[in-house]
Amino acid sequence: xxxxxxDFVSLKPRLSYAPPPLNGSMMTSLRLVLGDQLxxxxxxxxxxxxxxxxxFMAEAAQETTYVPHHKQKIVxxxxxxxxxxxxLKSEGLRVHYVRLDDPANSGSFTGELARAIALHKPxxxxxxxxxxxxxxxxxxxxxxxxxxPLEIREDDRFFxxxxxxxxxxxxxxxxxxxxxxxxxxxxxxxLMQGDKPEGxxxxxxxxxxxxxxxxxxxxxxxxxxxxxxxxxxxxxVGERFAHHFGDLAxxxxxxxxxxxxxxxxxxxxxxxxxxxxxxxxxxxxEPFLYHSIISPYLNCGLLTAREVCMAAERAxxxxxxxxxxxxxxxxxxxxxxxxxxxxxxRHMPDYADTNALDAHRPLPEFFWTGDTRMNCVSxxxxxxxxxxxxxxxxxxxxxxxxxxxxxxxxxAVEEWYLAVYIDAFDWVELPNTHGMVLFADxxxxxxxxxxxxxxxxxxxxxxxxxxxxxVKEKSGAKACPFNILYWHFLIENHARxxxxxxxxxxxxxxxxxxxxxRAEITREALAFLEGGDKPQKAGQFAxxx
Ligand code: DLZ
Ligand code: SF4
Numbered sequence: 001x002x003x004x005x006x007d008f009v010s011l012k013p014r015l016s017y018a019p020p021p022l023n024g025s026m027m028t029s030l031r032l033v034l035g036d037q038l039x040x041x042x043x044x045x046x047x048x049x050x051x052x053x054x055x056f057m058a059e060a061a062q063e064t065t066y067v068p069h070h071k072q073k074i075v076x077x078x079x080x081x082x083x084x085x086x087x088l089k090s091e092g093l094r095v096h097y098v099r100l101d102d103p104a105n106s107g108s109f110t111g112e113l114a115r116a117i118a119l120h121k122p123x124x125x126x127x128x129x130x131x132x133x134x135x136x137x138x139x140x141x142x143x144x145x146x147x148x149p150l151e152i153r154e155d156d157r158f159f160x161x162x163x164x165x166x167x168x169x170x171x172x173x174x175x176x177x178x179x180x181x182x183x184x185x186x187x188x189x190x191l192m193q194g195d196k197p198e199g200x201x202x203x204x205x206x207x208x209x210x211x212x213x214x215x216x217x218x219x220x221x222x223x224x225x226x227x228x229x230x231x232x233x234x235x236x237v238g239e240r241f242a243h244h245f246g247d248l249a250x251x252x253x254x255x256x257x258x259x260x261x262x263x264x265x266x267x268x269x270x271x272x273x274x275x276x277x278x279x280x281x282x283x284x285x286e287p288f289l290y291h292s293i294i295s296p297y298l299n300c301g302l303l304t305a306r307e308v309c310m311a312a313e314r315a316x317x318x319x320x321x322x323x324x325x326x327x328x329x330x331x332x333x334x335x336x337x338x339x340x341x342x343x344x345x346r347h348m349p350d351y352a353d354t355n356a357l358d359a360h361r362p363l364p365e366f367f368w369t370g371d372t373r374m375n376c377v378s379x380x381x382x383x384x385x386x387x388x389x390x391x392x393x394x395x396x397x398x399x400x401x402x403x404x405x406x407x408x409x410x411x412a413v414e415e416w417y418l419a420v421y422i423d424a425f426d427w428v429e430l431p432n433t434h435g436m437v438l439f440a441d442x443x444x445x446x447x448x449x450x451x452x453x454x455x456x457x458x459x460x461x462x463x464x465x466x467x468x469x470x471v472k473e474k475s476g477a478k479a480c481p482f483n484i485l486y487w488h489f490l491i492e493n494h495a496r497x498x499x500x501x502x503x504x505x506x507x508x509x510x511x512x513x514x515x516x517x518r519a520e521i522t523r524e525a526l527a528f529l530e531g532g533d534k535p536q537k538a539g540q541f542a543x544x545x
Contacts, residue, residue, distance in 0.1 A: 030120060040087075050094070056112075070245050075233050075251055079229055080302060083255050124149040125142065125150040133344070133349055162346075166342075168180060177335055181334065184334050198327070211460060222252075224252055225252075253422065263293065272320075272329065273320065282462075289391065344427045356440055361406055377398055404449055405482065407489070449493075451490075469481060475524055485529075487521045488521050490506055490510050
């Protein structure tokens with residue numbers, strides 16, 4: 001569970017069932033492909049010599065357990081890795097692949113690399129820069145440890161290199177996503193008319209906040225039936241990670257590029273046209289609505305950001321989807337996704353250690369069990385357990401908003417997000433949770449905390465109708481906890497936030513409240529935070545973590 005954790009495994013070579021090395025006098029390169037690098041055009045595979053070179057892939061216990069990943073997340077990554085290795089082999093490439101259940105598997109990248117090096121005796125190692133600071137630290141030691149040159153290539157699956165982002169960030173004091181996004185639009189030409197944005201505006205979000213009409217039925221989502229490889233991985237995960245969070249089955253995620261492309265096609269044809277309108281809506285029993293659900297594929301490499309953005313742009317150009325939807329979708333990928341990656345690499349490792357709002361409460365058990373009387377939280381945790389997925393507004397405005405208002409410890413919240421969501425890798429999860437959700441970076445990433453009372457949740461969802469609490473009540477036993485915690489959050493953080501111009505309005509309202517009302521808020525909030533939310537079925541989904 002340690003972000004900075006190193007592995008101290010033995011580097012002694014052991015036997016492996018990987019193919020034996022071929023004899024030859026030319027240079028042999030061992031080419032590393034990590035579990036989130038499953039892209040055929042990966043820079044580490046560039047210029048591969050099929051006769052000499054060997055691809056290295058390892059299922060590593062250290063990676064599957066450093067947070068208690070959702071079972072479906074482990075299945076997706078391991079099954080996608082196995083399928084990717086098979087595809088490389090069918091091209092005639094040599095792949096050194098270590099399975100998790102190989103008795104000789106040492107459990108770490110470093111240990112498995114040592115075994116592969118002993119077997120294949122490469123002249124050099126070639127890698128693509130990893131997605132995680134923790135793994136980058138590990139990688140930084142390999143050349144010295146193994147006495148071999150290690151070439152680390154840029155991850156050109158991203159639009160913006162780390163160096164490019166640093167140059168952009170160096171030029172300004174505060175860096176807001178919106179300006180970064182405009183530069184990326186200009187650089188890529190996506191949704192541009194010459195040097196002007198398509199439709200005359202950069203951002204159409206004002207058209208994107210509609211409440212979902214009660215009778216609108218979102219498209220049914222595709223499921224991909226597990227094949228023999230996936231079923232084998234599911235059996236392994238069921239046995240080895242039974243205590244991890246989340247349902248193992250039904251598992252319907254794509255694990256191959258071909259199926260991921262089909263999922264992308266389905267999104268573009270059936271969902272994208274209404275994606276913008278209902279982007280922020282939430283509905284009981286509709287975990288996916290019009291969302292793309294392609295982030296797991298983008299983040300492990302089955303799809304590339306370029307092809308996804310181009311497919312969306314094509315839908316606009318052919319008149320299939322409106323500009324507000326296409327622009328909103330492209331902004332998520334070309335803007336937000338690239339921006340958070342830039343922030344991550346620019347500010348790690350110190351970024352993870354900040355705690356600007358001095359939040360220290362432990363994560364409540366209901367984040368794992370869903371056993372709370374707050375219907376909104378219970379719905380989102382339940383869907384997360386079932387699907388390893390919740391859409392952005394559920395993550396931001398339900399579980400995230402609760403974590404922010406309740407002052408939960410950033411590290412605990414971050415580990416939760418990293419563990420439970422199928423698309424969560426450190427580079428994307430950390431800035432989203434630490435900066436956007438929790439404001440723990442003090443405003444580096446977001447200009448204000450995304451704090452909201454029950455009224456927002458009621459406006460954007462149908463959760464409140466089925467809740468034990470009353471969203472209209474502001475105090476007393478029935479009052480919606482978000483209403484009480486919202487004002488308590490503002491009171492507690494007065495010194496830190498009252499000066500923020502974007503918080504001026506709520507602070508003006510707070511200042512008009514009587515001292516008695518404020519004292520009541522504090523009393524009720526503390527009573528709630530100290531166990532006032534009486535669970536209905538305590539321990540039903542208790543986990544052994
Ligand atoms: C998240 C993950 C999991 C669960 N398992 C593996 C694995 O067995 N082998 C692997 O190469 N990568 C895995 N990953 C992804 C890594 O933890 C890590 O996020 C990436 O390698 C990025 O540095
Ligand atoms: Fe959530 Fe409050 Fe609505 Fe209940 S009343 S669902 S706790 S916002």
